[in-house]
Amino acid sequence: MSYCCVPKCNSNKKKDSCKLKTFHRFPVNSAIRQEWVVKIRRDIGPHFKIANNTRVCSDHFPEESFTKTLCGIRKLKEGVVPTVFTWSSIKPGRRKIVRTASHVATATGGEDALGEESDESSHSVGQDPQEDIACTSSEVETSLPYADHDYTQRPLSLEEQLQEACKTIALQEEEISTLRSNQFLLKRFQCDDKQIQFYTGFRDYSTLKSVFTALQPTAEHMVRWSQAQKVKQAGEHIDQFILYLCRVRLGCLQQDLANRFNVSQSTVSRI
Structure with missing residues (x-):
């Protein structure tokens, strides 16, 4: 295999821009090999199988993972796993300070109780007693799962499959009609x-x-x-x-x- 099997990676041995990259086989050790599979977010199955020529390029390993032989050949150290990916480079969203009041003060000393609870919570997070830290969902960037792992897609019903088949047949009939009209007869x-x-x-x-x-x-x-x-x-x-x-x-x-x-x-x- 002349290309990298990591999702969203376009490294290919045949490209001039990838001449300096190295491509590495999966380790023989089953435990480390499984760790590689987990790290690159692939599932072994009909869409992905590990063969002798399945490779991961050097872009996904930190520099300290490599060693050079006396002949100057670049090799991976034993036991290392790929850790550098596009989804691991996403920075977390900016945290926003939101004022909250989780308890309602009672008529007898409720305000003091609220203040004490706020003080305790502030010591646990290291912020102002009157403030709590929260992250809004719109501010946190999350990486979408790879296409091979899209288990949330609902399978088509029989009626929908029939409709899709009818559309395909109609398109094929139209193409056949067009081809026949273009024949030199x-x-x-x-x-x-x-x-x-x-x-x-x-x-x-x-x-x-x-x-x-x-x-x-x-x-x-x-x-x-x-x-x-x-x-x-x-x-x-x-x-x-x-x-x-x-x-x-x-x-x-x-x-x-x-x-x-x-x-x-x-x-x-x-x-």
Whole structure:
């Protein structure tokens, strides 16, 4: 594996910017290996399996985790684990001081009791007796779980799956219709006399159709039966006639005609 398996890491051996990085295998020791898996936030399963070539790049280890051999090769020390990640570099949100009154003073010495409780709480947090420290949820940045760990997503119901399948089928049918309309066959330009004249030499579609109708009975008996079966793979006889006319009218090469009509070059040669 030429890339790092840590989520959101784009390190790749093939990139010029990663030439100075090193890529390290998972340790053989099962306990340390499991600690690596926990640290990089991956779950071993169908989407992630540890193989001999599964690597973690040097960006995820502090500098003191490495040692150099006498030959100058950079190696990891035994027992070290990756600790440097994008999610570990997020700074906690700014703490906000919020005034609170958790107890209501009673008519007999309630204020003194409240003051004593406030003093005790202030000594525990090291703040002013009248103030308590709280962090608002909007100010604390938390890292989202990796996509492989999104267990909160609700599975689709059978009705929703059916709707998605119907949408997919509709899109595929539309793509098939578009592809068919773009095929280089007579249906594509039979309503355009200029295109008919350019590709076939006939002045319009009706003239072309009349000539083909006159030649069709003879054309069906011009080849042996085995050859005719192979020729049928190219489509309707009228489209074979168009292919022939493009050959004699424009001088198109056989490979060009094969690409245009989506057939093999040998089929063009037989036609």
